[in-house]
Structure formats: C-alpha cells, structure tokens
Amino acid sequence: MLFAQLLVNGVLLGGLYGLMALGMALVWGVLNIVNLAHGAFIMLGAYCVYFLFTIAGVDPFAALPLAMLVMFGVGYLLQRFVLNLIIRSAPLNTLLITFGLNVTLTYLAQLAFSADFRIINPSYAGANVTLLGVTIPLVRLGAFITALILATALWVVLERTRLGRAIRATAQNLTAARLYGVDPAHLYAVTFGLGAALAGAAGGLYGVVSQVTPYIGATLTAKSFVISIMGGLDNPLNIVAGGLVIGIAEALAAIYLGPTFVDAISFGLLVLILVARPARSWRLK
Amino acid sequence: MMRRWALLALGVTLLAALPLVGDELIIQYGIDLLLLATLAQSWNILGGFAGYPSFGNSAFYGLGTYGTAIAMAQFHLPFSVGLALGVVLAVACAILIGVPILRLRGQYFAIATLGLAATLAALISNVDIAGRNIGLILPLTHNETMFYEDALALLVACTLTVWWISRSRFGMGLIAIREDEDAAQVMGVNTTFYKVLALALSAFFTAIAGGIHAYWITFIDPASAFDPTLNVRMVIMAVFGGPGTVFGPLVGSFLLTAVYEVLAASLSTAAALLFGLVIVLAVIFMPRGLWNLALGLRRVGWRYFMQNIQQHKL
Amino acid sequence: MSDAPVTPILEARGLTRRFHGLQAVSAVSFAIGHNEILGLIGPNGAGKTTLINLISGTLFADGGELFFAGNPIDRLPPARRAHLGIGRTFQVMKPFPHLSVIENVTVGALFGFGGGEHSMRIARERARDVLDFTGLLHRKDQYADQLGGPDRKRLELAKALALRPKLLLLDEVMAGLTLSEVDEVITIIKKIRQSGVAILVIEHVMRAIRSLSDRIIVLHHGEKIAEGLSDAVLTDPRVVEAYLGKRRA
DSSP, X not given: OHHHHHHHHHHHHHHHHHHHHHHHHHHHHHHOOOOTTHHHHHHHHHHHHHHHHHHXXXXXXXXXXXXXXXXXXXXXXXXXXXXGGTTTSOHHHHHHHHHHHHHHHHHHHHHHHOSOOBOOOOTTTTOEEEETTEEEEHHHHHHHHHHXXXXXXXXXXXXXXXXXXXXXXXXXXXXXXXXTTOOHHHHHHHHHHHHHHHHHHHHHHHHHHSOBOTTTHHHHHHHHHHHHHHHOSSOHHHHHHHHHHHHHHHHHHHHHTOTTHHHHHHHHHHHHHHHHSOGGGGXXX | OHHHHHHHHHHHHHHHHHHHHSOHHHHHHHHHHHHHHHHHHHHHIIIIISOOOOSOTHHHHHHHHHHHHIIIIITOOOHHHHHHHHHHHXXXXXXXXXXXXXXXXXXXXXXXXXXXXXXXXXXXTTOGGGTTTTOEEOOOOOOHHHHHHHHHHHHHHHHHHHHHHHTSXXXXXXXXXXXXXXXXXXXXXXXXXXXXXXXXXXXXXXXXXXXXXXXXXXXXXXXXXXXXXXXXXHHHHHHHHOTTSSSHHHHHHXXXXXXXXXXXXXXXXXXXXXXXXXXXXXXXXXXXXXXXXXXXXXXHTTHHHHHHHHHHOO | OOOSOOOOSEEEEEEEEEETTEEEEEEEEEEEOTTOXXXXXXXXXSSHHHHHHHHXXXXXXXXXXXXXXXXXXXXXXXXXXXXXXXXXXXXXXXXXXXXBHHHHHHHHHHHSGGGOOSOXXXXXXXXXXXXXXXXXXXXXXXXXXXXXXXXXXXHHHHHHHTTOOSEEEEESTTTTOOHHHHHHHHHHHHHHHHTTOEEEEEOSOHHHHHHHOSEEEEEETTEEEEEEOHHHHHHOHHHHHHHHOOOOO
C-alpha cells in the first residue's frame, strides 16, 4: 500500500519535473546553450502566478498562460539582445553568462520580493481524491495533467507547425536554414522565449504544489539538467519519461535512503548515464 | 627576464611581510583571498590549460577539509598528517571519478561534475567518524600569522607548478587537448591519462587549501566544507582573469574579490546583483579574460572589444 | 622491386564500419608495402576518409582486422597508433588555432613515434626542421588560425611529419591548390617517401595520383572495386562508371 502511494507521488511530481526540463532541453538542443538561469525562469514564473493569484485573484491554473506570455517576453529579449552576442563563443562562456544572469535574476527577485516564503493557496489546495487506497492531491493531479498537456503542445508545435519546422531546421543546420530564409536572430530568440515560457509554466505549477522563494531555482536547474541528459535532446516525450524516472527515484530514495540522498540520487544517475553511453554518441553535439 | 623574477620575488616577500604590519582583520582577509586564489589557480590546471571546466572542485576542497578535521579532531594527529590525509582522499577521489567522467567531452564533463560536491556532502553527513550532520571541531589555535604564511606558501607552490606546466611537455599536451582533442589524440597525446593527471593535481592543491581553512576556522560541517558557491567563484575568478595563463587566475581572484568587497560594504544584496551583471558584461566584452584583455588592448586598442563581439555573435 | 615475401607495413582484412544503417566501409582488404605510395581514390562518399579514420584509430571498425608491421592494432587507441608510427592529416583541417605554427608542429614532435621527445628543446628543433622541409619556416611564429588555405594544408602535413611516422595517411592535402602548388606538394611527398616512409594518399587531383602512386585502390559505396597499377586502374571501366555514371546507349 505504501509503495503504491510512493509510486503515485513520484509519478505526479515527475510529470512536473518533466515539464521543467522541457524548456532547458529545447534550448540546449536547438541553440546548444546550457542555461544555468533556467531555474531563475522557473522562479520568476512562480512569482508571476503568485502575484496574479494574490493581487488579482486569478486562479493559478488560469494564470498560467499570462505567466507564460510574460516569461516568453523575458526570454526573447534576453536571447535577442544579450545571448546572441556571445553565442559563437566557447561553451564555457555561455555557461558563465547564464550563470551571471542567474545570479542577477535571483538577487533582483530577492530585492523586489524579499526572501520570504510564499505559497500559492487556492481554495481547493487541500482537496484529495482517493483511488484504490491511494491519496491523490487535486492540485498535484492538476499540475501533472497540465504538464502533460504542455508537453504534448510542444511536440505538436515542433512536429506540425511551420515554426516548429524552422526551429528543427535551425537546430540541424544553421547555414542551410539561413539559405531558406530563416532569420536566425529572431528564431533563436523565439526558441529561447519558448524555453522560458515552459519554465515559467512549470514554476507556476511548482508554486502551487510547493513554495516560492527567490532561491528555488538552483536545485530545479540541476534536476532539469539531469532529466535533459537522460531523455536526450530529440524528443519531448522522452524528457517527460525522464522526469517520471527522477520523480519516482526521488520518492523512493526519500523513504528508503533518507532525505539527504534525494539530491545525490539525481546526480548519481546522471553520472552513471553519461558514463554508460558510448563515448562516441556525444561527438554529434 | 631576471627583472621579472626579481619583481615577483619582491612581491612575494612583501606579501609575506604583511602580518608584521597589518591588523588582524587584514590578515584574515588575506588568508581568505590567498586560499581563494589557490582554488582558482588549481582549477586552472584542468580548466584553463586543458579546457575542461570542472564545477565540482569544491568536492576536493571538502575532502581536504574533512581529512584534516578527522585526523586532528578524532585522532589527535598533527596538522601535517591531517593535510596529508586530506590530500590522499581528494586525489583518490579525483582518479576514481576522473577516469570515467573525463572520457566525456568538455560541456558534458562540466555537467557531470556539478553534482559531485553535493553527493559527497550527502554521503559524508551519514558517516559517524566525520561527525555526520553536526560536523567536527578542530583544536583551537590562535595563530593567524601561521595560517597566512601557510596559505601564501600554498599559493606560491601552486603558481610555480602552473608555471612549470606552462613550459613543459605535459602542459603542451593539455593545451593540445583544449585546442583540438581529436588532433591531439592522433598526434600521440594520451588524452585520458593527461586529463586525469591534471584533475589529480587540481585536487591536490585544492585539498590542502581546504585543510588549512579547516584548521583556521576550527569548525566544519558538510554544508560549509562542500560549499557549492565556491565552485562557481573559483571558475569565475580563473576565467575572468585569464584561463590557461600563469597569472590570470591570480589577477582574477584579487580583482574580483576586491570588487565584491567594495560593493558588499556599500550595497549588500545589490552587491550580489551587480556581481552577476559584472559577469555578464565580462563574458560579452572580454571572453578570454583580463590577461588577454591587457594584451589585446596593447595590440589593437579599444577595437579589442568590438573584435570580440564580432567574432562571437550570431 | 624484390619478390621476397616481406610483411607489409599495413594490412587490412575485411574492414567494416556502419553508421546508423549506412554501410560506410564494407569488407575492405588491402596491404601497403614498407616504402610504397598507395593511392586511394573514389567518388565522394565512397568511404575513403572513414577508412583513414579506421586506420588512425579515430574510429573503431565493426568488423575485420588491421595489422601494422604484422601486429594487430584493431583495439588500440589513436595515441598508441601514433606511437607505433601512424601519422595522418585531416581533410577538414584541424590546426591548434591559438598556438603558433611552430608550437603546432612541436606537439607532434613531443608525442610522436615511440612516445615522442621528452625534451622541449629537441622537440622544437625537430619542429623547425619539419617546417623548413615543408616550406613554412618563415611563418613559424604566426598563429595557426591566421594562415591561409594552402599554408594550412602544409601545416597539417608538417604536424603529421613531426611524429616521425612510418606510415603517413594523407587525406586530400592538395584540394584547392593551384597547379604550381600541387607540384610543390608532389615533390615534398616524393621526398618523404625517399626517407623511408610508406604513404597512403587520398586525392581527387588525378595528375598527382598518377605521378605519385605505385599502386591505386578504388572505393565505391564502401567497397573496394579495383586495385592495381595506375594506368590499369584509371582506365578500368568499373572505375570510370563509378565516377561518371553508366553510359547511356
């Protein structure tokens, strides 16, 4: 009985993790940028939803589209006017600049919103559904379903729309894409904006199931990395699967190994996977 | 050439003489700075010369910390034995972890190192002899001057090692790995062995820095020993100053720490914020570090900045 | 030419390599004699560079065997093969961009045959000699990424020579050169052979292949379709068809 509950907890959280990782994997796969500020985007999305909820009374789930729009704008501007300037530099430099952005955004948030814990607490926050002896909190179920919807939406955009085709073409061959009329500066910015929007949505959902502070970004960036590597950068559905694996592994580890091991688990898995994959498949990126 | 050496020797002597004239606060500030500079300089060995940026060196720092602490607090052994134990732990870890993850190329190696410190911290907090989550208390010694001179000696030793590397066959191999690893391999460089050796050297100096810090601070616990912010600070200082050079990391550490102190004294949170902005601007305008900036300004003047952007933008 | 059976410097038996379902090299067998120049030709995509990658160790074969001076080397990493005496150039040139020309070549001298030189001074001297030999001495202090195309090709060659190879693998070192530059490189290659080195030359410049090669092998879609003396191979109808396509009646 306990095991089934753990599994369900892990799956619900894992779906949300998968959504978090999607934005990072998209940016990484298309722009070859490992965005260390990804967690900061998640955090900012959470604050967007928090303020829409507490000040304007908008239901958190309904606030998501607006938060996504705001984060898209932030991401677009950052890529267009900052990251595009250094994108052909050594990969370490993109790591460093996104680190710098992360520091800047985190402390901006601390200045603007203070370090206090915030919780997004809609009226249905405590409601549960019980199925076969397993308790499923409604908000977590809602977050899980929303995550799946957004992941599917991303897949649809990438596979079935002109924009998605342009993005995939740019990811594979920038020069060829340019010859077909793609404006790389704009397209890169759109892609980064999409990544930020997805992060923002994940943040809003995270704020409902957990808490919001300026510092939630760090561990979430780390988890998104691990999931991106696990799932690979080609297919959004694999990322969601990776998220589920991490979610379940964490749930099990928390009970059987102790809470201190929860972070260590994801990194242990990460190193194992990186090392186990044949060295040559990494040459391609 | 001789003039350069004489100037350097003078500089080191002056630094060594600081405790005679400075007050306690300055000496403490100096110890911190010297240890940090050592971290940046030892990171430079693998990160700057071979181009493999590690974000996990605080793992070695933590192992050095704990090795020293366990030896001194639990077994009442002298400081030098403690340092040796710390070094053994760190170098062993570097080799064990290094062999599998150094087969990964640059970016992926960096990511694999990200969780190293956190994982070790988690593991150590379950070990009784290491004091679990509570930590350990080392014997109290109020001898700031000794710690200062130790830290200075460590930095000098580390810098001399880096200087030797920059002129040696080993160093050429590391640089070749950075410039083009495939070409380096077919030219006969045993890349995995060299990378692991560089990581082990890095771990060596980083561990000693951790050990000195432990004895100085007297109290350690997993969170402070494996301090994750150290990772990024040492990387930024090395990269800001000039990776792959002998003096770059030193310049970077001294300057950035000074900048941070000045800002923090006046602005606190805004200091961290401005620090982040400084990093962003530095990556845009001087991606090859301060050292390269100095050389570049001398060669082409202000056009250096625009040239960098032209070379690296989309 | 002696008829006594001597172990060839390189022998390949049934080498095979796939990439995701594409058979890049398919059961290729051949041998190179100790002081021989073997030409390797074939249309684009025939698998020539892949074959060189298999010999130098940059890629491992999926099947088949490879022998160097009689010893199996299939599982040896590229650095060990360099120590044994295999040197190569890259078709898409790979200089060390932030190092000077002489530093580039010094790396080869430091790590080449037998593990290379351990003395920086001796390695640098050897690098100077190699640069002199390949006509790059006047550029020794320039940064590698500042060189123009033809000089970059020479640098590739110089880096490989600094290893003191017994077998040199040249991958299109003459692409994009003018007629007189091609002649210069042909002369250099002949001099290299005179010093006792075996050479495998991939080229599209037929004049060079004809002038240099003792024998030629031809790859097409990963398979060896012809082998023999220059004139015989170059007029073989299968080879002509591979390059030009089937004649329409």
